[in-house]
Amino acid sequence: MPKTTTLKDVASQAGVSYQTVSKVLNGKANVTPETESRIWDAVEMLGYKPNVSARNLRTQSSHLIGYAWRALDENRPVLDRFLYKAAQTAEEHGYHLLTFLIGSDDLMDTQTYQAMYDRRQVDGFLLADTNQNDPRIAYLIEQGIPFTSFGQANKNWDFCWVDVDGQDGIEQVVDHLLERGHQRIAMLGWPAESQTGQHREAGYRSKMKEAGLPLETEWMVRVDNTVQAGAEGVRQLLALPTDKHPTAVVCISDVIAIGAMNGLAAAGLQVGQDIAVTGYDDIPMSEFLHPPLTTVRQPITAVGQAVVDLLLKQINNQSIEQKGILLKPRLVVRRSSGVMRL
Amino acid sequence: MPKTTTLKDVASQAGVSYQTVSKVLNGKANVTPETESRIWDAVEMLGYKPNVSARNLRTQSSHLIGYAWRALDENRPVLDRFLYKAAQTAEEHGYHLLTFLIGSDDLMDTQTYQAMYDRRQVDGFLLADTNQNDPRIAYLIEQGIPFTSFGQANKNWDFCWVDVDGQDGIEQVVDHLLERGHQRIAMLGWPAESQTGQHREAGYRSKMKEAGLPLETEWMVRVDNTVQAGAEGVRQLLALPTDKHPTAVVCISDVIAIGAMNGLAAAGLQVGQDIAVTGYDDIPMSEFLHPPLTTVRQPITAVGQAVVDLLLKQINNQSIEQKGILLKPRLVVRRSSGVMRL
């Protein structure tokens, strides 16, 4: 193990005190240009890199952002993109992402967050997959711990979040289907607890209502976010009497849409021709499905960046002009929503 | 900001010196049971949590494992499972995963690893998506920095790795297809640089040879790991003269298999009936494709665990009985490999 070089090594090389080296490195020094360059030369020569533990101890901060993985679910493609951009933004500001695991036990989970923060292992948290009344959020607010969430929560809570306007996204989808002449539009949504699901569902309801179309309860099917559940969902729709068969199925995610497309193909229907299917997320594969999937693209990288920006402002006690940021998604039309035969 | 409680607080509460508290907490103390319980009570009462920065500074270790994200590629489903289990195993030993980003510039990348380690920000690294002669591996070996990789590399290099026997996996696939009577078996592989791709390809070659079947060069198509490329791959196969059309397509990954299935469906072929398709990875969706995909399931969680175990042994200077671990995958038969009509 090669001896690690410290400030003192650099100092004796440059012929100054080690504290002066520290100041120069942090740009807080008042030194002659030649002393400064002597110091930089020494730093370069010895390949000095500051020891983060020492710095963290002194500055009482870890320059680490905690992010908890709850489980490996079907939403990973979205979360991965989110995390990637978040990590990138964090690094631009000298921070890194620290991963830890939580389960599904609310009490235990908040304790995990608490432990991480109490030990000063992280300076703050990033949350995703939050629910309405998420106990983690309640806890973090109460403790005054810096955090930002991807996703809204209880309207009465005051905290930083970034979200994509799911209602708007589905409204764009339904508008698109209405334009193509569809009237019997069904929706495969998520279980009712899901807050994100509720927002997207609201988009479906509002546009159907606006178009003067009936909100048939049979057309609103709630399923888990898996391919299998999507296939099962369309099976339910196809079990309806023929005059109630939808001509379009709005799916709340691409994963479900893939299941729906499989299920419809298995029933002998040509997606994009006999029936329209739409998704949500624009996962990489969507473009290359058979047929390519009409879907909604969320500005995930913008979310990742905004979330980290907001978090760092909290950590560094900077003023925050706007605590909640709602971004608009964008409809991506492909062949799965076909052309309606009128 | 509530004042953080330190060893000294606990000590004065328990009426001992703070160093004694430290010893008790680390199980290195020689104290009367009653003193010990007084200390534990104080710890409990004040909710004391050790400050990791201070501990890290003192012990010269960060209890952090570095993992670099190279990019968001189609292999994420596998890497996510790997990472999840790695994080879990790490936590069982008091370590956490620290994420950082690298690009594709070899020199810059090794510098990033170097910087992370020199600052003592991490105690070691986990690598994935490695190539033959990966410069990161060369660098880490040379510097004597602890690391373990998911995937082998240059046979002449001496380092810790865990891998899944890709040759064996594809051999199982080909055996399965041969049993079903297939003779005209094609393969969609990865670009020739990919070491993992080479291993899997070797499985194809060896079994074809063993069965006395010709290795037609047209049946070996190399494509990128995307759905699109898979579809393009089968298009090439279908462009062959009819008597050279394969009856089975062995795909090197599920992602490519999905593309292949799409491409075949688009050409009017019934996968699992007119032609067999197999994948590799058993991504969550495979089971629910149309038809369900015959594929190879890798023991990814075992890999994640083994990789971390090996790394921690290096970090803690424990003896390592075996530096390279090769695990066997398992064939999962579903309907996409159909039943050959003989």
Added chain:
DNA sequence: AACGTTCGGGCGAACGTTCGCTTTACCCAT
């Protein structure tokens, strides 16, 4: 000639641990 000011840089202290060595007190054998 005596006196502020400014510049360049040194110095001590502290962040919260861990760890090895010392000290105190007590017990027992001589």
Added chain:
DNA sequence: ATGGGTAAAGCGAACGTTCGCCCGAACGTT
């Protein structure tokens, strides 16, 4: 009584920084 041994806990130092304050020299002013 004296000494040796051990158990229990204290003590000093160190890990590598950052930060505020102090100090000496050089300078110009009255």
